[in-house]
Amino acid sequence: MAIPPYGGTLVERVVTDDELADGVRSTAHPGISLTNDDLITLGNLAHGHYSPLAGFMTQSEYEGVIENARLPSGLAWTIPVLLHVAEADRDALKGQSRLALYDGRGRAVATVEVTEIFEIDPERHCAGTFGTTSPDHPGVQDLMKRPRFCVGGPIHVGATAFPALRHQHRPAQNRQLLEDTGKATFTAFSTRNICHLGHDYLHRLALEKTDVLGINVITGAQVKGNFLSDVVFDTYEYLILSRYPTGRVLLNNLRLPPIYAGPREAFLQAIVLQNLGFTQFIVGRDHAGIGSYYPKYGSQEIFSQLSGLEIEIMAIPEPRYCNVCREVTTEISCPHGGADVRLLNGRDVRRFLLEKRYNELESILGGEVQDILIRMFEERTSPATDEVEMVKSRPLLYD
Numbered sequence: 001m002a003i004p005p006y007g008g009t010l011v012e013r014v015v016t017d018d019e020l021a022d023g024v025r026s027t028a029h030p031g032i033s034l035t036n037d038d039l040i041t042l043g044n045l046a047h048g049h050y051s052p053l054a055g056f057m058t059q060s061e062y063e064g065v066i067e068n069a070r071l072p073s074g075l076a077w078t079i080p081v082l083l084h085v086a087e088a089d090r091d092a093l094k095g096q097s098r099l100a101l102y103d104g105r106g107r108a109v110a111t112v113e114v115t116e117i118f119e120i121d122p123e124r125h126c127a128g129t130f131g132t133t134s135p136d137h138p139g140v141q142d143l144m145k146r147p148r149f150c151v152g153g154p155i156h157v158g159a160t161a162f163p164a165l166r167h168q169h170r171p172a173q174n175r176q177l178l179e180d181t182g183k184a185t186f187t188a189f190s191t192r193n194i195c196h197l198g199h200d201y202l203h204r205l206a207l208e209k210t211d212v213l214g215i216n217v218i219t220g221a222q223v224k225g226n227f228l229s230d231v232v233f234d235t236y237e238y239l240i241l242s243r244y245p246t247g248r249v250l251l252n253n254l255r256l257p258p259i260y261a262g263p264r265e266a267f268l269q270a271i272v273l274q275n276l277g278f279t280q281f282i283v284g285r286d287h288a289g290i291g292s293y294y295p296k297y298g299s300q301e302i303f304s305q306l307s308g309l310e311i312e313i314m315a316i317p318e319p320r321y322c323n324v325c326r327e328v329t330t331e332i333s334c335p336h337g338g339a340d341v342r343l344l345n346g347r348d349v350r351r352f353l354l355e356k357r358y359n360e361l362e363s364i365l366g367g368e369v370q371d372i373l374i375r376m377f378e379e380r381t382s383p384a385t386d387e388v389e390m391v392k393s394r395p396l397l398y399d
């Protein structure tokens with residue numbers, strides 16, 4: 001039997017384009033234009049990734065989350081989901097029951113039922129979300145730039161507002177894909193990075209212990225210097241075709257704005273992955289962490305502190321390359337440490353690639369990923385000799 005959605009019901013907040021147009025006409029307020037991050041959040045609310053939420057948080061929902069990591073229903077929830085509006089909009093919305101939302105191209109994508117408008121305290125918000133008010137923390141920096149006023153209420157999102165992106169599955173669709181395999185256990189792995197040997201180690205564990213591995217590539221942040229999501233998908237497609245057992249690996253494009261909330265963000269990911277139908281979730285060391293703000297295994301510990309999830313957490317120590325064993329191990333599977341082991345990370349991948357230190361890449365990526373990545377890199381950085389190549393020539397990294 002399929003795992004239930006978080007909170008019991010899979011929410012969908014989609015209306016026809018005509019219904020959306022009616023909603024937009026029903027308000028005298030001109031509406032607001034959403035940032036890229038807010039659009040991702042809106043899509044997740046609309047399609048059920050954030051079930052049971054049916055819209056942007058009201059004040060009581062918000063207060064429950066930042067004070068106790070709970071919704072008023074008692075269900076654990078760790079990250080505020082807010083619609084910020086400027087002070088002028090707060091005033092202009094008085095007496096209006098709807099607010100229209102537009103994308104960056106001026107297209108109406110949704111309306112919100114204006115249930116209430118409230119003001120947040122940025123310091124309290126940051127302490128309750130990020131566990132810090134340090135102005136150096138990127139989440140704190142983002143929040144401090146946002147207006148303090150928020151509109152809470154249910155949303156109505158147009159059916160054509162969010163065309164599906166490459167490998168992007170909505171929860172209902174992902175659940176169907178998993179059900180169609182006829183299997184019972186589905187492990188979710190989430191990453192923002194290209195597949196290195198440490199990921200490969202975790203993938204093999206998942207494939208040994210459960211029926212299906214879901215590789216959820218988190219996109220939407222477009223962090224400067226990171227690989228383009230298309231590059232990450234290209235390498236995973238290649239791996240799935242060439243190396244993984246047929247029919248046992250599912251690739252999913254998981255849109256999430258950058259949050260930088262460490263353990264609390266890992267908990268949100270678990271909610272989303274349960275809503276997508278996964279039964280297990282691999283949580284590594286410092287999952288969704290940033291700098292040194294969170295304890296080393298805080299993202300694993302939060303799952304024993306907060307209850308309510310039915311997705312099972314597979315807490316696994318960080319895989320690293322052991323020079324003595326000459327393979328990828330963890331601190332519990334081999335006795336070596338210190339100078340004998342080498343951490344595997346995406347930062348080194350990018351550095352070695354850009355500096356053309358290809359032989360060092362192999363010890364992080366393994367032969368197959370290394371080969372395809374170098375091929376893409378050479379293709380995309382060599383000077384174009386004709387128009388076809390110019391079209392083909394895309395950057396590898398976000399700038």
Ligand SMILES: [Zn+2]
Nearest residue numbers: 322325334336
């Ligand atoms: Zn060892």
